[in-house]
Amino acid sequence: MTTTNQTSLRATPRRSLYARWRGLRMLAAVTLVGAALAGCTGEQFQKGYILPPGALEQIPIGASQDQVLIVMGTPSTVATLDGEVFYYISQRSERPVAFMNQKVVDQRVIAIYFDKNRRVRRLANYGLQDGKIFDSISRTTPTSGQEMSYLAPLFKLLSFN
Numbered sequence: 747m748t749t750t751n752q753t754s755l756r757a758t759p760r761r762s763l764y765a766r767w768r769g770l771r772m773l774a775a776v777t778l779v780g781a782a783l784a785g786c787t788g789e790q791f792q793k794g795y796i797l798p799p800g801a802l803e804q805i806p807i808g809a810s811q812d813q814v815l816i817v818m819g820t821p822s823t824v825a826t827l828d829g830e831v832f833y834y835i836s837q838r839s840e841r842p843v844a845f846m847n848q849k850v851v852d853q854r855v856i857a858i859y860f861d862k863n864r865r866v867r868r869l870a871n872y873g874l875q876d877g878k879i880f881d882s883i884s885r886t887t888p889t890s891g892q893e894m895s896y897l898a899p900l901f902k903l904l905s906f907n
Contacts, residue, residue, distance in 0.1 A: 794836035
């Protein structure tokens with residue numbers, strides 16, 4: 747009987763070592779799968795101008811062009827037809843999984859219109875809602891006119907699809 751007890755005592759460490767090894771292999775496999783899935787998580791992309799918080803509130807109607815440059819920085823582009831206009835253009839896109847195409851979530855064009863004396867005449871914050879250009883400050887959608895011809899090519903430039 748003593749031999750049987752000794753044999754069972756010797757077999758126990760081997761089994762526990764095998765169980766530990768199998769547990770470590772399982773842990774390594776789970777860690778590897780977790781790391782692979784973490785590489786596939788979504789990403790967000792910001793292109794163009796990033797609007798500082800509270801920047802538009804610091805620009806009253808009648809402010810000088812220099813004040814606008816101090817608060818907002820250099821514009822993305824400038825138009826000089828019928829007075830001067832500063833455009834600050836941005837686009838935010840995301841993709842849910844790393845290998846998928848990007849989807850545009852938000853597009854913004856902040857337009858600051860100046861009069862002949864280089865004073866702020868009007869502010870506009872244009873966004874893309876339901877495929878239409880929408881001014882979220884005055885909550886109006888332009889029906890037709892000169893402004894659409896400026897903004898449409900800008901949005902086309904930003905969308906890389």
